[in-house]
Amino acid sequence: MPDFVCQTPADMRCPLTLGPPIYFIYPIILYCWFRHRSVTPTASAIIITDMDKAESQRYMRRALALAAKGAGRVAPNPMVGAVIVKEGQIIGQGYHRRFGQAHAEVNALAHCAKQGHDPRGATMFVTLEPCCHQGKTGPCTEAIAQAGIARVVIATIDDCALVAGKGAQWLRDQGIEVEVGVCQKEARKLNAGFFKLQKQGKPQVILKWAQSINGKLAYPPTSGTNDQPRWITNEKSRRHVHQVRSRCGAVLVGIGTVIADDPLLNVRLDKPAPQPLRVVVDSKLRIPMTSKLVRSAREYPLLICTAEQNLKEQPDLVEALIASRCYVAGLPTDDTGKLSLDAVLLELGKRSITELLVEGGATLHQAFIAQGLADQIMVYIAPAFIAGDNAPKIDLSTLAVEGIILQDVQQQSFDGDVLIEGYIKAL
Numbered sequence: 136m137p138d139f140v141c142q143t144p145a146d147m148r149c150p151l152t153l154g155p156p157i158y159f160i161y162p163i164i165l166y167c168w169f170r171h172r173s174v175t176p177t178a179s180a181i182i183i184t185d186m187d188k189a190e191s192q193r194y195m196r197r198a199l200a201l202a203a204k205g206a207g208r209v210a211p212n213p214m215v216g217a218v219i220v221k222e223g224q225i226i227g228q229g230y231h232r233r234f235g236q237a238h239a240e241v242n243a244l245a246h247c248a249k250q251g252h253d254p255r256g257a258t259m260f261v262t263l264e265p266c267c268h269q270g271k272t273g274p275c276t277e278a279i280a281q282a283g284i285a286r287v288v289i290a291t292i293d294d295c296a297l298v299a300g301k302g303a304q305w306l307r308d309q310g311i312e313v314e315v316g317v318c319q320k321e322a323r324k325l326n327a328g329f330f331k332l333q334k335q336g337k338p339q340v341i342l343k344w345a346q347s348i349n350g351k352l353a354y355p356p357t358s359g360t361n362d363q364p365r366w367i368t369n370e371k372s373r374r375h376v377h378q379v380r381s382r383c384g385a386v387l388v389g390i391g392t393v394i395a396d397d398p399l400l401n402v403r404l405d406k407p408a409p410q411p412l413r414v415v416v417d418s419k420l421r422i423p424m425t426s427k428l429v430r431s432a433r434e435y436p437l438l439i440c441t442a443e444q445n446l447k448e449q450p451d452l453v454e455a456l457i458a459s460r461c462y463v464a465g466l467p468t469d470d471t472g473k474l475s476l477d478a479v480l481l482e483l484g485k486r487s488i489t490e491l492l493v494e495g496g497a498t499l500h501q502a503f504i505a506q507g508l509a510d511q512i513m514v515y516i517a518p519a520f521i522a523g524d525n526a527p528k529i530d531l532s533t534l535a536v537e538g539i540i541l542q543d544v545q546q547q548s549f550d551g552d553v554l555i556e557g558y559i560k561a562l
C-alpha cells in the first residue's frame with residue numbers, strides 16, 4: 136500500500152498506515168477516502184486534497200474575479216482577491232481596492248468579521264502569495280495566522296523578492312496548511328503586467344487597433360479638409376475600448392495619429408473611472424501646442440517622449456510644453472532617428488506602469504511587432520471593406536519571423552463588430 140499524504144491539518148490526517156488491530160479506525164478510513172476523493176499521484180506519494188479540485192477552482196475563480204475589480208486602481212501593486220470558506224460556505228471575501236490601501240486578505244477577514252462569522256479553522260483562497268513584509272500595510276501572513284485560518288490556497292507565488300515563497304513558508308511554519316498552484320495560469324495572466332515589471336522593468340504591451348475586414352486601419356486621408364476622423368468600429372466597440380483604457384496605466388500613440396486624428400485619449404464612461412497616463416512617441420517634437428492632448432494636459436496627464444537632443448535643440452518648445460503641464464522625456468533614438476521603443480518602455484517602467492495600451496497607428500504597431508516588444512494584441516474588426524490604396528494597413532512584410540500566432544485567444548462581438556484578442560507568439 137502506498138504512503139498517503141493528506142493535506143489537512145496534522146490532527147485530521149488519515150491513519151492509513153496504522154496496523155489491523157485498531158479495527159475501529161476503518162470506518163474513519165472510509166470516511167476520509169470519501170471526503171478526499173480528489174487524488175493526485177506524484178512521484179513518491181499520492182496527495183489527497185482537502186477539497187474537490189473543481190470546488191477549489193470555483194472558489195479561486197471567485198477570488199480572481201474579485202481581484203480584477205482592482206484593475207487600473209492598484210498598480211504598481213498586483214490585483215489580488217481573497218475568499219474565505221468554512222464548511223462549504225463563503226464567510227468572507229475581499230480584494231485589493233486601491234494602491235496604498237488594505238490588501239485582499241485583510242479586506243476578506245474584515246468582511247468576515249463584519250458578517251459575524253468566525254474564520255478559525257477556515258480555508259482562505261487567495262490569488263497571490265500573501266505578503267510577509269511590512270509595506271504600506273502590515274504583513275498579511277500575520278493577519279491570516281492571527282485570525283486562525285487553518286489552510287491557505289494560493290494561486291501563484293509572488294515573484295517580488297520580498298515575498299518569493301517566503302510568505303507561503305512563514306504560513307507553513309505556523310502550522311497552517313498551504314497549497315499553491317490552483318488556477319495558476321489565470322492568476323499569472325491577470326497580473327502579467329505586475330510580473331513583467333518586476334522582472335524586466337517594463338510594462339505589459341497590449342497592441343490595440345480597429346480595422347475593416349480587409350485590414351485597413353483608417354479611411355484614406357481626405358486631403359485639405361478638417362473633417363473629423365471617420366470611425367471604423369461602432370459605438371459599442373468604442374465604449375469597450377474606454378473600459379480597456381481605464382484598466383491600463385498608460386495609453387500610447389505615435390505622432391502620426393496625433394497629427395491625423397487629434398485624439399484626446401482619455402477615458403469617457405458613464406461612471407468615474409481611472410484615467411491612464413497618455414503617451415506620445417514623437418522623435419522630432421512635432422506635437423502641435425494646439426492639439427487636444429496638449430490642451431488637456433492639466434486635466435489628464437500627458438507624457439511626450441522625444442529624442443534627447445530635442446531638449447537642447449528646441450528649448451523654447453520644451454519649455455512651452457512643460458508650462459502647459461506636459462511631461463517631456465528625452466530618450467535615445469535608433470539608427471534611423473526614431474525613438475527607441477525599448478527606452479520608451481523602460482521610461483514607463485520607471486513610472487511604475489504595469490499595462491500599456493498601444494493605440495496606433497499602423498507604423499507604431501508594425502514597429503512594436505517587428506522588434507518583438509508586444510505581448511498581447513486586441514483587434515476590433517468591423518464588418519466593412521475600405522477601399523483605397525492609401526488607406527493605412529499593418530504591413531509585416533519585413534518581419535524576421537514567418538508570422539505570428541495568437542495564443543489563449545478570446546473573442547467577443549459588439550453589435551456586429553468582432554474583437555479578437557490573444558497573446559503573441561512568433562512562429
Ligand SMILES: NC(=O)c1ccc[n+]([C@@H]2O[C@H](COP(=O)([O-])OP(=O)(O)OC[C@H]3O[C@@H](n4cnc5c(N)ncnc54)[C@H](OP(=O)(O)O)[C@@H]3O)[C@@H](O)[C@H]2O)c1
Pocket residue numbers: 343344345346351352353364367388389390391392393395396416417418419421472473474475476494495496497498499500502527
Ligand atoms: N484603426 C486604428 O485603430 C487606428 C489607431 C490609430 C491611428 N489610426 C490611423 O493611423 C493613421 C496614422 O498612422 P501612422 O502610422 O502615421 O501613425 P502612428 O503609428 O501613430 O505614428 C507614427 C509615427 O510615430 C513616430 N515614431 C516615433 N518613434 C517611432 C518608432 N520607434 N517606430 C515607429 N514610429 C515611431 C514616427 O514619427 P517621428 O519619426 O516624427 O517620431 C512615426 O511616423 C491615421 O490615419 C489614423 O487615423 C488608426
Ligand SMILES: [Zn+2]
Pocket residue numbers: 238239240265266267273274275276
Ligand atoms: Zn499583503
